Amino acid sequence: MISLTSDPIDVASALTYLQSDQAGALDLFLGVVRDNTQERPVDRLEYEAYDRMAISEMQKIADEAHRRWPILRYTIIHRKGVLAIGETAIFIGVATAHRADAFDACRFMIDTIKQTVPIWKKEVFTDGEVWVNAHP
Amino acid sequence: MNTPVSVLLFGITRDLTGQSAVSVPVSEGARVSDLLDQLYQEYPKLSGIRSLLVAVNGEYAEVDQVLTSKDEIALIPPVSGG
Numbered sequence: 001m002i003s004l005t006s007d008p009i010d011v012a013s014a015l016t017y018l019q020s021d022q023a024g025a026l027d028l029f030l031g032v033v034r035d036n037t038q039e040r041p042v043d044r045l046e047y048e049a050y051d052r053m054a055i056s057e058m059q060k061i062a063d064e065a066h067r068r069w070p071i072l073r074y075t076i077i078h079r080k081g082v083l084a085i086g087e088t089a090i091f092i093g094v095a096t097a098h099r100a101d102a103f104d105a106c107r108f109m110i111d112t113i114k115q116t117v118p119i120w121k122k123e124v125f126t127d128g129e130v131w132v133n134a135h136p
Numbered sequence: 137m138n139t140p141v142s143v144l145l146f147g148i149t150r151d152l153t154g155q156s157a158v159s160v161p162v163s164e165g166a167r168v169s170d171l172l173d174q175l176y177q178e179y180p181k182l183s184g185i186r187s188l189l190v191a192v193n194g195e196y197a198e199v200d201q202v203l204t205s206k207d208e209i210a211l212i213p214p215v216s217g218g
Contacts, residue, residue: 031218047217050146050210053194054217078217090218110218118191118210119217120147131148132216136186 001075002058004049004119009077009088023072023095027102029110031090033083043124047080047089050118054078057117061109069105071096076109078119089121138163141171141203144210149188152181162203168192169199175211186214 001017011030018026033045058076065071073095083089092109096102121132138161150156160174168190176182189212190197196212203209 048146048150049217050144050191050212053191053210056194114215114218116196116215117217118146118212118215120213121216122147131151131213133214134148134185134216 001077002055002062003077004051004054004058004080005077006079006081009079009091011088011091014075014077014091014093017075018073018093018095020072020095022097024097025095025099025102027094027096027099027106029090029092029106030088031110033085033087033089035085037123037125040125042085043126044085045083045089046122046124047078047083048120048122049078049080053118058113061112061116064112065094065105065109068108069094069096069101071101071105074105074109076113078113078117080119139205141166141205141207141209143171143175144208146210146213147216148185148213149182149211152185153179166203167199168197168201168203171203171209172199188213 036042075093077091079089092106094102094106123130140159140161142157142159144157191210191212192207
């Protein structure tokens with residue numbers, strides 16, 4: 001399951017979706033808004049997405065993970081809009097029979113999402129703002 | 137002959153141009169690289185961005201891909217999701 005949402009991520013229901021009798025391992029990754037970047041205090045993050053492509057690129061990553069690992073169920077939920085400190089920006093869950101596959105698939109998903117999915121975040125500081133990764 | 141193509145802008149490219157989409161006149165048979173040249177010329181501030189890719193109809197495009205006025209074109213600055 002893949003989604004891009006402006007609403008807070010419901011971790012409990014995502015977890016319920018991932019559970020099955022065949023799954024001996026559930027690996028979860030939550031990307032959370034931190035209160036600083038290199039010690040500069042962050043006030044909030046603002047996420048923006050090219051929706052249709054963000055969803056299709058996340059689907060490609062999930063499909064590739066499916067080819068590489070025996071995944072029983074997975075979910076990727078990415079937030080957009082304004083996020084406060086402590087909010088979950090991304091939730092990735094992978095269910096497999098054994099833990100090594102779940103860890104590897106989950107790590108592959110988050111690492112690849114950060115490289116290819118057209119979603120952008122702006123860090124808003126108390127004294128300015130910056131689009132992450134945009135400048136050399 | 138020039139055909140205008142519409143280009144969607146996100147993130148820093150939207151901030152730098154002050155627009156969420158721009159219309160760019162390109163000649164018939166223009167490629168992604170021609171569009172980028174034109175955009176850099178029209179909006180010199182774009183050259184301060186680390187890299188710019190182009191998506192055509194929701195897929196990353198190579199620089200030699202030919203554009204048509206029916207394509208949905210988007211400028212993709214460095215992504216920073218997650």
